[in-house]
Amino acid sequence: METRELRYFVAVAEEAHVGRAAERLGMAQPPLSRAIAQLERRLGADLFVRTPRGMALTGVGRTLLDEGRAALAAVEAAERRTRRAAEAPGRAPVVLTAKAGASSELMAKLLDAYAAEPGAVAVDVVLSPPGHQALMLRDGRADVAILHRPFDDVSGFDVDELATEEQVLILPSGHPASTSRSMTVAEAGAIPDLPLPRWPSLDGSYPDGPGPELRDLTQVLQLVRLGRASVVLPESARANLRDGLAVVPLTDAPRVTTLIAWPPHSTSAGVAGLVRAAGAL
Amino acid sequence: METRELRYFVAVAEEAHVGRAAERLGMAQPPLSRAIAQLERRLGADLFVRTPRGMALTGVGRTLLDEGRAALAAVEAAERRTRRAAEAPGRAPVVLTAKAGASSELMAKLLDAYAAEPGAVAVDVVLSPPGHQALMLRDGRADVAILHRPFDDVSGFDVDELATEEQVLILPSGHPASTSRSMTVAEAGAIPDLPLPRWPSLDGSYPDGPGPELRDLTQVLQLVRLGRASVVLPESARANLRDGLAVVPLTDAPRVTTLIAWPPHSTSAGVAGLVRAAGAL
DNA sequence: AGCGGGGATACCCCCGAGGTATCGGGAGCC
DNA sequence: GGCTCCCGATACCTCGGGGGTATCCCCGCT
Structure with a gap:
């Protein structure tokens, strides 16, 4: 064929x-x-x-x-x-893709650690919309990706786990529910005047539902601060929070694992180096 | 292209x-x-x-x-x-591949368990030479495979672990070394008159070395019984042993994990059923 | 019955994949 | 050095098939 x-x-x-x-x-x-x-x-x-x-x-x-x-x-x-290998004979940069606006601290550590290795090759970082990382890895636009289980489809790649964290509910600090010590996901979804936002699927369309349609973290946090929504995020998002937002731990939300992923047959020295550096973090 | x-x-x-x-x-x-x-x-x-x-x-x-x-x-x-999907409209059999002569007990349990499920589809079992299972999965000759880590290259597949076992040294029962309580791999390889056999690589050629060239388990066990070789095998091989063979545990051999593997994007109901049945074993 | 939308057929053209014959150039060899 | 292999590259031709336009046929809708 x-x-x-x-x-x-x-x-x-x-x-x-x-x-x-x-x-x-x-x-x-x-x-x-x-x-x-x-x-x-x-x-x-x-x-x-x-x-x-x-x-x-x-x-x-x-x-x-x-x-x-x-x-x-x-x-x-x-x-x-x-x-890509042809463009820069010998020292072609390795392309790393990650979700825009996430894991920035971890990424910085990774890039620093790898750059310090002897013989490290240039790394192009490509930030792309959520969910596109795996696609880019599959069709060769990227060589390595930072993925998040269980959100990304990891199947078919080799992966290493980098970190695991709990998820928390972010809501406006004045809201009555913000004083709870903890909550379940079901309870969080049922807060009457604080719908959970809807995120776009891979094709850019939105699922049906009551929540607002949103594209990025800044948007959603602004909306939460205005008292119009609440959102479930990994704990590390706390680093980005300003005033006006409260955090409630969720008892039954799935843990989020940050992974480094690469195509199984990769023979690139750059990929191998990045993975090694990631493992040593 | x-x-x-x-x-x-x-x-x-x-x-x-x-x-x-x-x-x-x-x-x-x-x-x-x-x-x-x-x-x-x-x-x-x-x-x-x-x-x-x-x-x-x-x-x-x-x-x-x-x-x-x-x-x-x-x-x-x-x-x-x-x-293959076209050949048998609707109920095409799922092709399962495994190493000839290994895991027979586990396979029998798996096939029985799956066949007992409602809506189970026919399973074609294809026994192929060691190391060919992953290739067959990659190029579509098979839909599911029984693989063994660390021998098979598992990368790029979705897998479930089925069992893990130690490896043991098999040697002629009369041999002086057969009375050892345990041994290391290095010691096993250094027994002077009992070389470890060489197995063919994927292309059918043999690596260089002193041991005899062998293709299957029956051959090798016969040679061991004749006092011409020793061999490292997973513990489950004990089930096939007859008289004239002694078993010595190895302290530092890698553990062998039996896996069920399938291509990551598989949507076949038969594959899903087999995997489910395997997980429930 | 008439019409419109959708895939299939008829027929033509021309690009490019594949063949044969031949060339050019490097490596060994007397 | 010249001869001769042994390579891959070029020149030139042929022909099949992929792609185009025009048109047909079928089915559902009004």
Whole structure:
């Protein structure tokens, strides 16, 4: 199977519509129709059922979509990492990605510790929106990532644990609930006038619910200070708190583990060095 | 990048010789030369240095070889799993692979436990030579594998631990060393007339050394019984021992962990069921 | 029945992958 | 030094298939 075929298939599967997929791919509809038909013939399987509305995936098609996406990401990663290795002969920088605005203290320690090693290579730090770190690692835009369990999908990577912490509820300091010694997650979610905010999923859309739609920590803390929301955060967020905010420990929130992750077959000396430095923190 | 280009590149990199690579690929040498040159041009990097003897990988080329192999395996996996899903619409069997001749008791328990679940799907068991399980999982020939740490490379898979055991030295029962209460690995390797056997690597070749070349457990136990070798095995191998063999515990051999492993993005109900059954053992 | 949206077919073109023949150049070898 | 292998690279040709335009066919909706 050629990657071109896979790209075509994934486009049609995602759009559920040959015409739209063709547009997205920058080509005409008929050759795309033919390519899909040919792929089905070669695999000896129906990947779609043709409905009057468009194309619907079959079970077999679903399998190919899952596997094909992973395969395409691997091919992209191969190309990107090769290009990056070519740019700076010998001493190509290693790209580390982390969630914008989190773990800054730990990251600083890590970068300092690694930079002090003999033969340390340059490290490009790329801050990206929550949840994108794993994607970047999978498709070769990054070489190492700082991830957070249980929020990030760690599967398929090699990881080392760096730190584990409890989560706490942040709420406006004047609020009656702010005097509680501790709380459960259920209780925190049920405070009547303080809804928990909603965070965007990977595609940028928001789940349904009552809470405000928010993108970053600064926003949410401001809203909490205004008495319009409360939020569950890892304990280390305490470092960023100003006046007007109260902290209540949560008894049953999942512990958050900060991890350093890298692709399993990585042979880069820079990655190995960073991981070693992280382990020694 | 197309998979065809990647396949060509990997062939040339492995053969270090355009002519031989072309032969292996079933094509003529010139188009392959051109394809490689074109790939280098498109990536804007030298992947090989041309020597009078053939082609030698550059550092950049090394990167592409590592990443490219993984990418090709992923594409192959996508195609194979799709084909398998197509063969048996709805109820395609899940393929489980394990090392020939090991863990038979544990496997039997696992298969029984899973078969007892409601909605259990058929399980094809594929026994393959040691070390091949991870490869089969990577390229889609299998869906689940029984692996053994630290022997198998587990990176890139999701795993659950099933059991951990010590390793022991097996030697002929008449031998003077057989009366020891315990031993270190170094001592076991230094017994003068009882060399440790050599096992084949993934490509079928044997490492250099004094011990006999062996392929399977039956062979090696026979040789031990004849007083020509000794061997380090997990404790569970005791179950298969007949007369004429003595067992000495090793104090510093690494513990062997039996794992169930599956590809991280697996969505197969059969895989999930097997893993669940394994966890409940 | 008429129409509109969506995929499939028919037919054509041309790019590029692959083949054969040949070249150029480095390494050994008398 | 010149001869000869043994490489990979170039030149040149062929042809299949991927991509384009025009059009068809089918189905659902009004």
